Amino acid sequence: MSFINSNLHQKKCKLCGKESVDISEKLGVCKECILTDYTNASKIISVIRKTYRMNYSLPIKPPKTKNGLTCGDCVNNCVLGPDETGFCNLVKNIKGKLVRIAGDAKNGLFSFYYDSLPTNCVAAPFCPGCSSSGYPKYSYIDGPEIGWNNLAVFYQACTFDCLFCQNYQYRKGVHVSKPASPKLLIDAVRKNTSCICFFGGDPAAHEYGVASSEGEDHQGQRAL
Numbered sequence: 001m002s003f004i005n006s007n008l009h010q011k012k013c014k015l016c017g018k019e020s021v022d023i024s025e026k027l028g029v030c031k032e033c034i035l036t037d038y039t040n041a042s043k044i045i046s047v048i049r050k051t052y053r054m055n056y057s058l059p060i061k062p063p064k065t066k067n068g069l070t071c072g073d074c075v076n077n078c079v080l081g082p083d084e085t086g087f088c089n090l091v092k093n094i095k096g097k098l099v100r101i102a103g104d105a106k107n108g109l110f111s112f113y114y115d116s117l118p119t120n121c122v123a124a125p126f127c128p129g130c131s132s133s134g135y136p137k138y139s140y141i142d143g144p145e146i147g148w149n150n151l152a153v154f155y156q157a158c159t160f161d162c163l164f165c166q167n168y169q170y171r172k173g174v175h176v177s178k179p180a181s182p183k184l185l186i187d188a189v190r191k192n193t194s195c196i197c198f199f200g201g202d203p204a205a206h207e208y209g210v211a212s213s214e215g216e217d218h219q220g221q222r223a224l
Contacts, residue, residue, distance in 0.1 A: 014044055026163065049161060056171050062087040069098050074159040074204035088159045088205040102157070107179035108208035109156040110200075111170070117194060118144035129195050140194060148194040153185060155209070158201030167200040182212035 011023040013030040015037060023030045027045055034041045050060050065081030071091050078086040080093035090103040102109045118130035128134030129150060135142045156170045185208075189196070196213065203209050 015040055045163075049163060052163065053161070058089050058171065059085055059087050069093050069096070071098060074202065076159055087161075088157050090157050090205050102179040103205045103207060105207045105211045106181060108182060108206055109179055110153050110185070110206075110208075111156065112151055112153045112185065112188060114190070114193070115150040115152045115197075117146065117148045117150055119150055121150075121197065145194050148192050149190065151185070151188055151193050151196040153196060153198045153209075153212075154200035155198065155203070155206050156200065157205055159205050160202050170200045182208040185212040 008021045010019040010021060011025050011028070012019045013023055013033055014028045015033040016030065018030050018032070020030065026048060028048075029041045029044050034045075053060055062076040062078045063081065063084050063086070064079045065084060066079075068079040068081040068084065071078045071080065071086050073091070074088070076087045078091070080086060080091070080098065082093055082096070085092045088103070090101050090109070092099050092101055100107075118124060121127055121130060124130040126133045128139035129145045129148065132143050133139075139145055140148065154167060154170045158165075158171065185196070198206075198209050
C-alpha cells in the first residue's frame, strides 16, 4: 500500500535540474543548491522576494540613499531620500524630516481579537495562562486559565522580509487600516482578559506595543 500523498508532485530545481517533492514550488531551488551555490541561488530567490514585496506595495529593499536621513529604529538602518519610505513602510522622509506614518507611541497599525485560554500558543507548555507555571504571581488559576481570554494583537507591518511568514496577510494593513491610539488596546482589555500577546512582525517598528503593555495612553496616564 502506498502512503505517498497524491497531491504532492515533483518540482524541478532551476539550477541543477534535480526533481523532488522536497523542492519549494515558490523558491524553485533545491536545498543543496542553496547551501553549495548560494550566489546563483540567491539571484533566483531575490526575484521571488521582489515580486512578493511589490504585490504589497512595499519597498524592495532598505533604502540607502546618499545624503538621506537615517532612521535607525531597527537593524535595517534605512537612509531615506526625499519622499522615500522605510523598509517597514511606516517611516517617510517628508520635507527633510522623518515622519512616522504609524508605529510610534501615539499611533499604531494593528488588529486584535479575543482568544480563549488555554490557547495554541507556542509557549503553552510554560505559559502561565495555559499551565500552572507562574501561579499565583503571573496567573489567576493554578492550571490552565479556563474561562479567561488572551487579547491577541497583530502588528500590520514588519521590518523583516520572511518569504514564508504565516502572518503575511497582515502587511496589507499598512494600506487599508487607519492608525489607532494604544488606548484602543487598553480599552479592549476585559474583566476576564488574563494576558496580551503581540504577533505579526518585529516589534522594533511598533512603539505603541510598549505603551499599551504598560497600560498608559499617549499622555502617560495609567489606564489599567
